Amino acid sequence: MTNGMKYVDEFRDPALIDRVATEIRRVVDPQRHYRIMEVCGGHTHSIYRHGLRDVLPHNVELVHGPGCPVCVLPTGRVDDGLAIADHPEVVLTCFGDMMRVPGTRGTPLERKAQGADIRMVYSPLDALKLAQDDPSRHVCFFAIGFETTAPSTALTILRARELGLDNFSVFCNHVTIVPAMRAILDSPDMRLDGFVGPGHVSTIIGCRPYEFVARRYRKPVAVAGFEPLDLLEGILMVLRQLAAGEAKVENQYRRIVPWEGNVPALRALATVFELRPYFEWRGLGFISQSALKIRDAFARYDAEARFAVPGVRVTDPRAAQCGEILKGVLKPPQCKLFGRECNPEHPVGALMVSSEGACAAYYRYARVEEAAGA
Amino acid sequence: MCLAIPGQVIAFADDPTFAKVDVAGVRRTVNVGLLENEGVDIGDWVLIHVGFALSKVGEAEAHDQLRLLTALGEATLAMEEVAGYTFAPDVEGRG
Numbered sequence: 482m483t484n485g486m487k488y489v490d491e492f493r494d495p496a497l498i499d500r501v502a503t504e505i506r507r508v509v510d511p512q513r514h515y516r517i518m519e520v521c522g523g524h525t526h527s528i529y530r531h532g533l534r535d536v537l538p539h540n541v542e543l544v545h546g547p548g549c550p551v552c553v554l555p556t557g558r559v560d561d562g563l564a565i566a567d568h569p570e571v572v573l574t575c576f577g578d579m580m581r582v583p584g585t586r587g588t589p590l591e592r593k594a595q596g597a598d599i600r601m602v603y604s605p606l607d608a609l610k611l612a613q614d615d616p617s618r619h620v621c622f623f624a625i626g627f628e629t630t631a632p633s634t635a636l637t638i639l640r641a642r643e644l645g646l647d648n649f650s651v652f653c654n655h656v657t658i659v660p661a662m663r664a665i666l667d668s669p670d671m672r673l674d675g676f677v678g679p680g681h682v683s684t685i686i687g688c689r690p691y692e693f694v695a696r697r698y699r700k701p702v703a704v705a706g707f708e709p710l711d712l713l714e715g716i717l718m719v720l721r722q723l724a725a726g727e728a729k730v731e732n733q734y735r736r737i738v739p740w741e742g743n744v745p746a747l748r749a750l751a752t753v754f755e756l757r758p759y760f761e762w763r764g765l766g767f768i769s770q771s772a773l774k775i776r777d778a779f780a781r782y783d784a785e786a787r788f789a790v791p792g793v794r795v796t797d798p799r800a801a802q803c804g805e806i807l808k809g810v811l812k813p814p815q816c817k818l819f820g821r822e823c824n825p826e827h828p829v830g831a832l833m834v835s836s837e838g839a840c841a842a843y844y845r846y847a848r849v850e851e852a853a854g855a
Numbered sequence: 856m857c858l859a860i861p862g863q864v865i866a867f868a869d870d871p872t873f874a875k876v877d878v879a880g881v882r883r884t885v886n887v888g889l890l891e892n893e894g895v896d897i898g899d900w901v902l903i904h905v906g907f908a909l910s911k912v913g914e915a916e917a918h919d920q921l922r923l924l925t926a927l928g929e930a931t932l933a934m935e936e937v938a939g940y941t942f943a944p945d946v947e948g949r950g
Binding site for chain 1: 858859886888889890891892902904905906907909910912913916919923926927928929935936937939940941942943
C-alpha cells in the first residue's frame with residue numbers, strides 16, 4: 482500500500498487520490514470479486530508506473546487489455562513488412578517501437594544491420610518527405626496503430642495524392658478497438674465486469690461506439706484519462722454502476738474526449754480506408770472487421786497492392802504466452818519466459834517491446850515494487 | 856507510442872493546415888488538419904501525436920500532460936519525437 486501511494490504522492494494532490502480511493506472502498510462489495518479491463522496500453526503503463534493496484538481493494542482486479550499497437554501485431558505481418566524491405570528500390574519506414582519487434586527472420590533493426598534500407602520515422606509525414614526528396618526510391622510506411630494513429634496515415638495518403646507522388650505507399654496494419662472488445666466479451670474464458678475505455682482513441686471515435694458494450698453485454702464503460710486520478714475516477718465510475726446495477730457509457734475524460742469524436746478525423750478515415758473482412762491479432766486470433774484496408778481508389782498507395790507479400794500466418798514461439806497475457810487470462814510474471822529469456826533488452830514477444838506492453842510495464846515497475854516489499 | 860505531446864501554436868505556415876508549435880522549447884511544424892472544425896489560433900495549446908495535432912487543450916491541461924509524460928518517464932522520448940519531425944524543417948511562420 483505505502484509504496485504505491487508514494488508514486489501517487491509525487492504526482493498529484495494525495496488528498497484527492499485518497500478521497501477517490503476511500504469512495505472506491507465504500508462502493509465495493511467485499512464479498513464480490515471485480516474484474517475490470519483497462520483496454521489501453523497507455524493506461525496499463527500508468528497503472529504500473531503509479532502503483533495504482535496498491536491503492537485499490539484486493540477484490541478489484543485490473544485486467545490488461547489489447548490496446549498496445551505493436552503487441553497485437555502478429556509475427557506474420559512483421560514478416561510481410563520485412564519482405565517489402567527486400568525490394569532493392571524500397572526504403573521501409575516505421576515508428577521506433579516497431580524497430581525491435583521480432584519477426585521470423587529477426588527484427589527490423591536486425592534486418593537493417595544486415596543491409597535492408599529500414600529507417601525510423603516519427604511521423605508518416607516524415608516518410609512522405611523522404612519520398613518527395615528522392616524520386617529514385619520507393620518509400621513504404623509500415624503503418625501500425627489504433628484510431629489514434631490511423632487518421633494521420635489517412636491524411637498522409639491524401640497528401641501524397643495531392644502531391645501526385647508515385648513512389649510512396651503504406652503497408653497498412655491499422656486496427657480498430659471496438660471489434661477487439663467484442664471478441665474479448667465473446668471469449669468463453671474471459672469474465673469481465675466492466676471496462677475503462679481508452680483515452681486518446683476516444684478523442685477520435687468518441688464514446689458512442691462503446692454503447693453496444695452497455696446495451697448488448699450489460700457491462701459498464703468509463704472512458705478515462707491517463708493520470709492516476711483520472712484512472713481511479715474511471716474505475717470508480719465503473720464500480721458505482723455495478724453497485725447500482727447499471728450499464729452505460731460514461732466519459733471521465735471530457736476535457737479531451739468529445740462524445741461525438743473528431744469529425745474531420747472520422748471523415749479522413751472513411752475516405753481512405755474500408756474495413757477488412759478479417760484480420761489476425763496476436764493472441765486473439767482472427768477478428769472480423771477489426772482492421773483497416775486502403776480503399777481501391779487509393780490502391781497506388783497500398784503496399785499490399787504494389788508488392789507481393791508472403792501473407793503467411795506464423796505462430797508465436799511456443800514457450801511464450803503473449804496470447805494469454807493479451808487476453809488477460811495470465812499476468813506477465815506467470816509466463817514461463819518472463820524476465821528470463823524475454824526481457825526488455827532481448828524481447829521474445831512484442832509485449833516486452835513497447836512501454837505500453839503489459840510485460841514491459843510490469844518488468845519496469847512492478848518488480849521494483851515487489852523487491853521493495855510492497 | 857500513443858501518448859500525446861502538448862505544444863503551443865506559435866505561427867502558421869503558408870499552408871494553414873500546418874502550424875509551428877513550441878513543445879517545451881523545441882519548435883517544429885505539425886499538421887493541424889484534424890482541428891479544422893474547432894479552428895486553431897496562435898497561442899492555443901494542442902496535443903500532438905505522430906506529427907498531427909489531435910485536439911485542443913487548455914493551458915493547465917497542457918501542463919498536466921507534460922507532467923504526466925515526465926511521470927511516465929516518457930518526456931525525453933516525447934521531446935525526441937517532436938525534435939525528429941523532419942517533414943517541414945524550413946516552414947517559416949507568417950503569424
